[in-house]
Amino acid sequence: MARRKGKKLFTKNALKALLFLCIIAAITLFFNHVLGFADAEHTETIMNEFYEQEENSVDVIYFGSSATQRAFVQPVAFHNDGIAGYSLACGSQPFVLTKYIMEEALKTQKPKLFIVEVRGACKPPEELWDVAVRRLLDNMKLSSTKIDAVRDVVEYAEGTDTGIDETGLSYIFPLLKYHGRWNPSKQPKYFTNIDYYKGYTMDWGVCFKCTEIHPLVYTEDNIMPIHEKTEKALIELLDYCDTIDTKVLFVVSPYEASEKGMGKINYAKNIIESRGYEVLNFLPAEQREMLGLNDKDSYYNREHLNYNGSLMYTDYLSKYIKENYGVPDRRGDSKYDSWEEQYDRLVENLDTRYFVNYIDMMEIVNQVRR
Amino acid sequence: MAFTSLAFLIFVTAVVIVYYLTPDRHKWIVLLLASYGYYLQASAKSFAFILVTTVVTFYGAKYIDREDKAQKAYAKAHKAELSRDERKALKEAANKKKKRILTLVLVIDFGILIVLKYFRYYLEVLGIGLFKGDILIPLGISFYTFQTTAYLIDVYRSKYDADTDLAKFALFVSFFPQIIQGPIARHDQLAKQLYEGHPFRYANLAHGSQLMLWGFFKKLVIADRIGLLVGEVFTDWDQYTGWPVILAALCYSIQLYMDFSGGVDIARGVAQLMGIDMTRNFRRPYFGDSLEEFWHRWHISLSFWTRDYIFFTVALSKPIGNLGKKARKIFGDRIGKMVPVFIGNYLVFLCIGMWQGGELQNVCYGLYNATVICLADILEPYFVKWLKVLHINPSNKAWMAFKMIRTYCIVSFGRIFSNGKSFKASIHMIKSLFIPYTGGFMNAYKEFALTKYDYLVLAVAIFVVFLVSVKQEKLYNAKQAASGGGGGIIEMAGDEEGAGTDAEMREYLDKKSLAVRWGLYILLFTAVLLFGIYGPSYDPAVFIYREF
Numbered sequence: 035m036a037r038r039k040g041k042k043l044f045t046k047n048a049l050k051a052l053l054f055l056c057i058i059a060a061i062t063l064f065f066n067h068v069l070g071f072a073d074a075e076h077t078e079t080i081m082n083e084f085y086e087q088e089e090n091s092v093d094v095i096y097f098g099s100s101a102t103q104r105a106f107v108q109p110v111a112f113h114n115d116g117i118a119g120y121s122l123a124c125g126s127q128p129f130v131l132t133k134y135i136m137e138e139a140l141k142t143q144k145p146k147l148f149i150v151e152v153r154g155a156c157k158p159p160e161e162l163w164d165v166a167v168r169r170l171l172d173n174m175k176l177s178s179t180k181i182d183a184v185r186d187v188v189e190y191a192e193g194t195d196t197g198i199d200e201t202g203l204s205y206i207f208p209l210l211k212y213h214g215r216w217n218p219s220k221q222p223k224y225f226t227n228i229d230y231y232k233g234y235t236m237d238w239g240v241c242f243k244c245t246e247i248h249p250l251v252y253t254e255d256n257i258m259p260i261h262e263k264t265e266k267a268l269i270e271l272l273d274y275c276d277t278i279d280t281k282v283l284f285v286v287s288p289y290e291a292s293e294k295g296m297g298k299i300n301y302a303k304n305i306i307e308s309r310g311y312e313v314l315n316f317l318p319a320e321q322r323e324m325l326g327l328n329d330k331d332s333y334y335n336r337e338h339l340n341y342n343g344s345l346m347y348t349d350y351l352s353k354y355i356k357e358n359y360g361v362p363d364r365r366g367d368s369k370y371d372s373w374e375e376q377y378d379r380l381v382e383n384l385d386t387r388y389f390v391n392y393i394d395m396m397e398i399v400n401q402v403r404r
Numbered sequence: 405m406a407f408t409s410l411a412f413l414i415f416v417t418a419v420v421i422v423y424y425l426t427p428d429r430h431k432w433i434v435l436l437l438a439s440y441g442y443y444l445q446a447s448a449k450s451f452a453f454i455l456v457t458t459v460v461t462f463y464g465a466k467y468i469d470r471e472d473k474a475q476k477a478y479a480k481a482h483k484a485e486l487s488r489d490e491r492k493a494l495k496e497a498a499n500k501k502k503k504r505i506l507t508l509v510l511v512i513d514f515g516i517l518i519v520l521k522y523f524r525y526y527l528e529v530l531g532i533g534l535f536k537g538d539i540l541i542p543l544g545i546s547f548y549t550f551q552t553t554a555y556l557i558d559v560y561r562s563k564y565d566a567d568t569d570l571a572k573f574a575l576f577v578s579f580f581p582q583i584i585q586g587p588i589a590r591h592d593q594l595a596k597q598l599y600e601g602h603p604f605r606y607a608n609l610a611h612g613s614q615l616m617l618w619g620f621f622k623k624l625v626i627a628d629r630i631g632l633l634v635g636e637v638f639t640d641w642d643q644y645t646g647w648p649v650i651l652a653a654l655c656y657s658i659q660l661y662m663d664f665s666g667g668v669d670i671a672r673g674v675a676q677l678m679g680i681d682m683t684r685n686f687r688r689p690y691f692g693d694s695l696e697e698f699w700h701r702w703h704i705s706l707s708f709w710t711r712d713y714i715f716f717t718v719a720l721s722k723p724i725g726n727l728g729k730k731a732r733k734i735f736g737d738r739i740g741k742m743v744p745v746f747i748g749n750y751l752v753f754l755c756i757g758m759w760q761g762g763e764l765q766n767v768c769y770g771l772y773n774a775t776v777i778c779l780a781d782i783l784e785p786y787f788v789k790w791l792k793v794l795h796i797n798p799s800n801k802a803w804m805a806f807k808m809i810r811t812y813c814i815v816s817f818g819r820i821f822s823n824g825k826s827f828k829a830s831i832h833m834i835k836s837l838f839i840p841y842t843g844g845f846m847n848a849y850k851e852f853a854l855t856k857y858d859y860l861v862l863a864v865a866i867f868v869v870f871l872v873s874v875k876q877e878k879l880y881n882a883k884q885a886a887s888g889g890g891g892g893i894i895e896m897a898g899d900e901e902g903a904g905t906d907a908e909m910r911e912y913l914d915k916k917s918l919a920v921r922w923g924l925y926i927l928l929f930t931a932v933l934l935f936g937i938y939g940p941s942y943d944p945a946v947f948i949y950r951e952f
Contacts, residue, residue: 047606054922061930069934164940199940203410210410210939219855 066209069216072172077124079230081173084122085142091369092143093361094119096233097135098151098287099127104241104338105287106149107345108232109377111352116363118370119352121233124173126166129154130190130267133274134183138174140278147359148275148282149351152306152313153289155268156298158261159190164197171205181206190263229383231376234344236383241341242392244331247290252318257304258297268302272309281359287347288316288327290336314354316347325350341388342399405446407584407670408624408938415442419580420609420677428601435575435598435678442580443543450542453520454578457513461552462566462573464509465559468502469566506560510553517549522762544583546759550709552577555591557713564592572599581671585664587685587705594682602679611910612676617928619669624936625865627663630655632937633852634823641829646841648852649833656823657816658866661689664703687880688873693807695776695814699756706759710752719748742781750774760822765830769821776814861935872909879908 072078080103094117096106102123111117122135132150139145167187174180184202191198204210214220227239260268275282284306286299296317303313316322325346332343339347355361364370389396405412419438426434444451475498479491486494520541555576559566567573576595602608637644637652644652665686672682685705692698699707718724724744732740750771757770796803817834824830854862913921 044606051606051609054925057922057926058929061926062933065930065933197940201410204940209933213934213936213939216934217855217857219857 062209065213066207069212070172070208071212071215077169077173080122080124080233080235081170083230084120084139084233085175087120087143088369088372089142090144092118092120092139093146093364094149094355095136095139095143095145095147096121096123096149096151097127097132098123098149099154100125100235101153101287101289101338102127102151103233103235104237105344105347106234106351107341107348107380108234109373109380110345111348112232112364112370112373113377114349115352115356116365117352117356117361118364118373119232121235123151123233124166124169126163127154127170128162128166128187128190129157129264129271130162130187131167131170131183133267133271134174134179134186135170136274136278136280137179138177140280141177141179145280146361147355148280149355150271150282150284152284152286152299152302153295155264155302156260156295157264159192159194159263160196162187162191162194162196162198164199167198167205168211172208176206190267231380232373236341236380236388238388238392240334240338241344242388242395243334244340244342244395245333245335246330247333247336249290249317249319249322249329250293250296252291252296254300256293256297257300258294260298260301265302265305268305272306272311275311276309282311283355283359284311284313285351286313286315286317288322288325288332288339288343290333291317312358314351340395342395345399405442407667408620416674416677423678424604426601428603431601431678432572432575432599435579436571439575439578439580439583443578443583447540447543450540450545453516453542453545454548457516457548457552458574458577459570460509460512461556461577462570464505465556465566466568467505468556468560471498471501471505472562474498502560506556509556513549513553513556517545520545522758525762544585547583547586547588548577550588550706554588554709554713558591567591567595569599575599579675581674582682585667585671586703587668587671587683588709589682589705594680597680605679608679609677612673612678614673614910614913614925615676616670616673617925617932619666619671619673620932620936621865621928622662622666622669622869624666624932624938626862626869627659627666628937629854629858629862629865629935630659630662632854632858634659636852638823638825638829638833641825641833641836644841644843645836645839648841649836653816653820653833653837654813656819657690657812660819660823661686662869688877690812690815691808691873691877692811693804694780694811695773696780698811698815699773699777703756706756710755714755715748715752718751719744724748738785739782742778745781746774746778749777753777757822764827765821765824768827768830769818772818772821776818865931865935875912876909879912883908 072081096102096119098105098121100123102121103125106119106121108117108119108121111119122139127135132154136148139148171180171183171187174183184205187205188198188200188202192200199205199211227237229236229238259265284303286303291299299315299317303315306313316325327339327343327346332339332346334340356363364373384396384399389399405415415438419434422438423431423434440451443454475494479486479494483491555567558564567576572595575598576589576591579589579594579598582589634652634656637648638656668685672684675682683705685703687701687704689698689702692701724747727747728740728744730740731743734740735743753770753774754767755770756773757766757768760766760769791798820833820837821827821830824833913924916924
């Protein structure tokens with residue numbers, strides 16, 4: 035009798051404890067969701083919209099940093115050349131994570147081509163930035179890919195003072211990082227002058243500005259080794275590229291590279307080419323001129339093309355990949371209507387919103403259009 | 405593996421599960437393995453030191469105990485044959501042997517502590533660079549040294565028998581929840597609980613979790629938040645004068661209490677999960693109405709340690725007794741009687757000050773406390789007279805509140821020494837207290853790295869702890885009154901044995917309905933989850949960066 039009573043009490047207590055733990059877990063998950071933060075300016079929309087893309091509908095995925103977000107105007111590439119592409123990039127995207135974003139992209143898409151910006155391969159672990167890691171990982175769905183990515187990036191940053199969470203736990207459970215967001219004075223300030231078009235990021239606060247750049251003369255002889263950890267990451271990326279069906283093209287988009295930067299680009303370029311991959315390098319002056327870029331009004335700062343420059347870059351690159359990588363022309367196929375819709379939205383916004391404050395740029399762009 | 409880390413929570417969960425899955429008689433092995441595992445991951449390089457202390461103390465105590473028992477057995481067996489003088493001589497011979505071993509073991513135990521914790525500093529002060537590189541201070545060395553020596557002295561004083569199992573004794577020395585910040589347990593209070601297996605009880609899990617949660621609240625929500633303000637002023641001590649220094653000094657007392665007592669609550673909560681009751685180390689110290697009473701309520705296990713093994717030893721010793729007699733002739737009966745007490749007090753507080761480190765500011769901290777307590781004793785009759793002259797009723801609530809605030813200020817002032825970066829910094833800060841701040845209120849306010857919302861959280865959280873403390877104090881006093889205790893200082897001596905487990909608050913909560921209890925716990929959990937300072941810091945500035 036007493037034994038039965040004891041058993042009953044034990045069951046009752048066990049159920050009570052279980053219920054309490056469930057409530058605690060629910061509260062934790064609720065706040066994890068409510069306070070979880072995604073850097074809206076850089077990646078949230080890009081990643082979320084990518085996950086929402088119809089399965090196997092994207093032919094080209096372009097990986098890189100903010101330069102990538104602004105260099106290739108996806109809707110224009112579709113409108114002019116039928117390229118159904120998506121720029122899956124985030125500001126200062128850590129190069130070491132490229133492999134994992136590819137893996138993530140391949141879960142829902144079967145692209146014909148991956149384009150990878152090489153600039154990130156020049157950055158040593160010391161230049162890794164916790165925020166940049168979060169921009170990507172905070173928006174990535176929880177999976178073994180994400181866990182592997184966390185492990186790798188923590189290992190990559192080991193021994194540096196970059197603010198990377200050494201335990202990696204806060205990348206998996208963002209509440210560990212963001213639980214203080216109840217505090218109104220700790221809320222990030224969002225900028226509202228950014229629009230997204232299949233990953234192309236139109237920051238109309240800056241994309242219509244012109245800054246003259248002063249590029250150094252490019253020479254192939256200038257070679258400077260990249261950090262051994264970054265080299266390892268590059269080799270691992272190339273190893274991964276060898277295992278997938280998707281073709282991979284590496285690019286160095288136009289910017290004002292330093293002497294050191296050029297040397298590192300050349301070093302990385304040699305490794306990539308030695309593995310049989312092509313690198314489209316737009317650092318030489320003749321390459322930039324071929325695109326139609328000029329140093330005076332094609333850039334909004336030293337590292338980023340403005341809208342004018344990006345149209346020229348897009349025009350060249352979309353034709354190039356169409357011809358050399360067999361990327362199909364999807365115009366006229368109703369499955370790809372969303373690209374055309376994005377183009378219409380872009381044009382409408384250009385005329386009604388963006389150009390209103392940037393008359394000079396409108397004239398420059400109209401010249402390009404003609 | 406900090407108490408507030410996720411890794412520690414996972415570790416504790418695993419230990420508790422294994423503990424309850426293991427048969428009762430082997431449960432202590434689980435605790436020993438967990439404790440040594442915890443120690444090794446935290447301080448592997450200094451593991452040898454805790455082993456040496458454990459082994460030396462164990463065998464030292466065993467020898468003393470054997471010698472004592474042998475002498476007593478011989479005296480008993482030969483009672484008829486031995487004269488009184490012979491019995492006395494036998495006892496003295498045995499005592500000599502016991503004392504020799506006691507001295508030897510104490511020298512080894514404290515020698516390790518002194519060399520590792522203090523010696524290097526003093527050599528550096530003297531300009532002798534004997535050690536190159538950093539000396540590793542073993543994790544919890546002060547706690548386990550004080551705990552083992554207390555055990556040794558108790559065995560020497562025949563308070564209880566020596567432990568017979570080295571492995572079990574090793575558990576007593578290294579029990580993982582208490583190794584970092586105590587409390588300093590007594591063998592007769594803790595060891596048996598560790599050695600005997602405790603069957604699973606839901607109440608233990610519930611009470612342990614509650615205590616841990618309360619500890620997390622105090623540590624993460626209050627201590628670590630207020631620490632941002634305190635740290636700023638104590639680190640840049642030469643940048644502030646006037647009210648920021650006063651505020652930092654007052655806030656440091658809150659920070660230290662919440663941090664230390666929060667940590668001990670977590671430790672006791674972890675032990676409670678496995679049915680082990682560790683003595684409480686704090687009893688609402690800021691409710692003390694004098695510095696003396698404050699020390700009866702603060703870090704109780706250390707206060708009692710110093711009382712039992714330093715104060716009584718010194719104050720009741722023959723030479724000090726003789727000194728007291730001489731002092732009576734010189735200073736009169738009242739003051740003369742106090743001299744042995746004063747000497748004991750100075751030694752006790754020197755020890756308490758140096759517990760934190762050998763630096764001059766810590767020595768000053770100890771001496772300051774001893775001096776204030778001695779002065780209070782000397783001036784007591786005058787205080788009584790003044791109260792009469794001013795028509796103040798000593799039991800008046802406003803007067804009691806004033807005394808508590810006064811004590812808080814006295815304690816906070818002293819802590820400028822203990823928390824000062826150096827003796828020079830402490831003196832500078834004390835001078836700065838009296839120099840008006842000219843930087844403007846808002847400037848200092850901004851530099852403290854706290855937002856107005858942080859101040860609001862702090863105010864509410866401190867108020868919650870205050871309300872709970874008032875309730876605890878009432879319940880405690882009611883329990884003392886019911887059991888015949890009078891409350892106040894005197895009965896504190898008995899606190900270490902029985903009343904020191906917060907049982908009254910648990911009982912109070914257990915009587916509440918499930919909805920009320922769960923509501924409170926969920927509220928507390930949510931407060932820790934949202935308002936706790938933990939995890940990688942969130943800096944909005946980096947998110948508003950927009951130049952990519």
